[in-house]
Amino acid sequence: MKMEKILVPICVVLLIEAVMVSVVGGHVHQEQVNIWPMPKYFSNGNKMLYLSNDFELTTHGSKYGDGLGILKDGFMRFKGIVTLDHVIDANFSRFEQSAFLKGINVVIHSTSDELYYEVDESYNLTVPAAGKPVYAHIEANSVYGALHGLQTLSQLCGYNFKTRLIEINMVPWTVFDQPRFPYRGLLIDTSRHYLPLSVIKKVIDSMAYAKLNVLHWHIVDSQSFPLEIPSYPKLWDGAYSATERYTMAEAAEIVRYAQRRGVNVLAELDVPGHAGSWGVGYPSLWPSASCKEPLDVSNEFTFQVIEGILSDFSKVFKYKFVHLGGDEVDTGCWQSTHRVDRWLQSRRMVSSQAYQYFVLRAQKIALSHGYEIINWEETFNNFGDKLDRKTVIHNWLGGGVAEKVTAAGLRCIVSNQDKWYLDHLDITWDEFYMNEPLTNISNPKQQKSVIGGEVCMWGEHIDASDIEQTIWPRAAAAAERLWTSSDKLARNPRQVTRRLAHFRCLLNQRGVAAAPLAGPGRIAPEDPGSCYTQ
Structure with a gap:
């Protein structure tokens, strides 16, 4: 209600x-x-x-x-x-x-x-x-x-x-x-590098300080599968090690911890690509031993596993949405695997049609568990008119996507990588601040369909040792863009430099390893001096 x-x-x-x-x-x-x-x-x-x-x-x-x-x-x-x-x-x-x-x-x-x-x-x-x-x-x-x-x-x-x-x-x-947008997110990636529970909790605490309200948990990917799935326990074999894992009870604890701070947890299951780690425990999910992703579209077991995972998710991740990925799907693996290629031919499908088939079938499974779906923008770019109308498109490739998505009657989350990807260390805080989700969108109905935005902390080069200074203070710059009404936002980032510097020092005082404002992301202080002037 x-x-x-x-x-x-x-x-x-x-x-x-x-x-x-x-x-x-x-x-x-x-x-x-x-x-x-x-x-x-x-x-x-x-x-x-x-x-x-x-x-x-x-x-x-x-x-x-x-x-x-x-x-x-x-x-x-x-x-x-x-x-x-x-x-x-x-x-x-x-x-x-x-x-x-x-x-x-x-x-x-x-x-x-x-x-x-x-x-x-x-x-x-x-x-x-x-x-x-x-x-x-x-x-x-x-x-x-x-x-x-x-x-x-x-x-x-x-x-x-x-x-x-x-x-x-x-x-x-x-x-x-009151917030400008209802969705104000931060993505963390626990597949490329495992993040201990204590680190995830500290990230949640710092999100609350900046009034961000969605932790997008990119739990699994090609590199590792650290989360326990009771329905298919061998998926856990895809973890990096016996200690770099999360039990379902621990995932529930993260959800509980976040909820008590006003933060929703959005779980992501990125399919059909980015799933090579699944086959460590269940090799039949791979098209072949030499061609491990995308997941085998021709195997009914693939969709049984997705059903099991989403069923287990629904017991723990209570947020309205689930993220089903759908990005960077190289369908060449399907074509080069004779068994899968024969399946495609028997159904008179080309690989692009099989990609659509997979995404739409995964959507139906998610819907059956009461979720609405978020997909990366490639799904819209390739077959947007076929997506379920409860789909939210997650922009990442560049600008202008939100305008097209909302014109098509779908909702959108903005995360264009040239402005809001935290692992891109060359993007400075002022670029984060000036990234406007409603660029070129003047129609009020379309504006309302942009439900917010998200900064993304991809984990290829980030682990527990450097995650905080990579996130902050640049994520705070985006947080004001997403919270503050448009008429109160600064037209020139220089107008907020002193105030953001003060917030960065406040984060430091609260035990958050936020980097100085000067220079690109994750920079160290250049000289001795006051926190407020770095």
């Missing part, structure tokens, strides 16, 4: 905009505010509060029962990332009680804790300058909107080394915020 959006009366919006122009000496510029990504609306003042030593969470007026403890856990994480292990040893008695923020009251209108596609992620945040006692307030329709509100509040807090207290500057604050 979908919840209604928080509606802000136009008079309130105008009031907020008016306050933005009136406070702090007459003007409030976005660059005076270190929030990333930039909210839809905000206003602030010029006073200061300190967090009380017994800062508390209250939920007066909330309908949400927090039976799973999602809000409580979010509040405890908030306190952890705000404190950052600093020692709070001030003499509290020398401060007036009115100088302290006593706590935060969170009002959530929905009783549900279900995380689903297009769940309402909006929130209102207010931090007053005075009160008896002083409480901040978050109002949201879902607990996941409330978690975003806590993330924003955490960025307003900082440790003061003179007072040895956590302070909030520029109060009073009023923030109204």
Whole structure:
């Protein structure tokens, strides 16, 4: 069940905009505010509060029962990332009680804790300058909107080394915020290099800091098959080693961990190509021992295995979508294998028709398990009019695809490799920031069919040793493009450099190995100096 959006009366919006122009000496510029990504609306003042030593969470007026403890856990994480292990040893008695923020009251209108596609992620945040006692307030329709509100509040807090207290500057604050796109993704690749569970969890934590909400888990590929599939246990033989594996229980733990942070997990099963590792345990899935992919289209067992995998997926991966790949399919293997070629001839198929047959049959299996499908763009480029209408096309080859896909009545996710591939280390953060998913799309219906975008962390040259500095801060630049309303986005990336540098340093302080802004991806600091100037 979908919840209604928080509606802000136009008079309130105008009031907020008016306050933005009136406070702090007459003007409030976005660059005076270190929030990333930039909210839809905000206003602030010029006073200061300190967090009380017994800062508390209250939920007066909330309908949400927090039976799973999602809000409580979010509040405890908030306190952890705000404190950052600093020692709070001030003499509290020398401060007036009115100088302290006593706590935060969170009002959530929905009783549900279900995380689903297009769940309402909006929130209102207010931090007053005075009160008896002083409480901040978050109002949201879902607990996941409330978690975003806590993330924003955490960025307003900082440790003061003179007072040895956590302070909030520029109060009073009023923030109204909601995402521009419902799908804001980050792909990780655990086939090219295995990523330990602890590393995946750290990636999820950092995604929440930037308000990204979909972890696209490219679990298996040609190189390895690290995930346990109970229906076909020998698929696990395709793992690199006996230790570089994930049990289904561990996959469920990743889904649970992500959900508690407002992050959906999108599982990918890339077929029929990118599947050479499948045949290690089940050699009959290969067209031949010397020609190992794409999967054998002529073998009914191939589709039985896909059925089994997706059946097992459906018990763990509860997101609305499953990714079925479909990219880079070289059908020459089918033609060069006599047995498969005879099968093609008996059905009067050429290899391109067999490619279509395979993709559409895999789609039907996914649909039977309640999934909607995401496919890489080659499927659209080759037979877009034959795809199920519940298909989302995942762009990656270049620009202009979203315009064609939405004109054809399908949905699209933008990940064009020349701008949003994190493993392309020559792409700088400003190029990530300026990549616009709605380029050349002016029709409102088509715009709505672009459900969002995704930055892709392909793993050929990335493992646990360098994944964080390869993702951040460039993924944060894309995160603002996907979260912030178009009228608040900077037209020139130089306008946000200082604010992004501040966010990058904040990630470092929170234990995320984000690289400096200067230079291409994954660069090391060139010289001694402040984090904020690198």
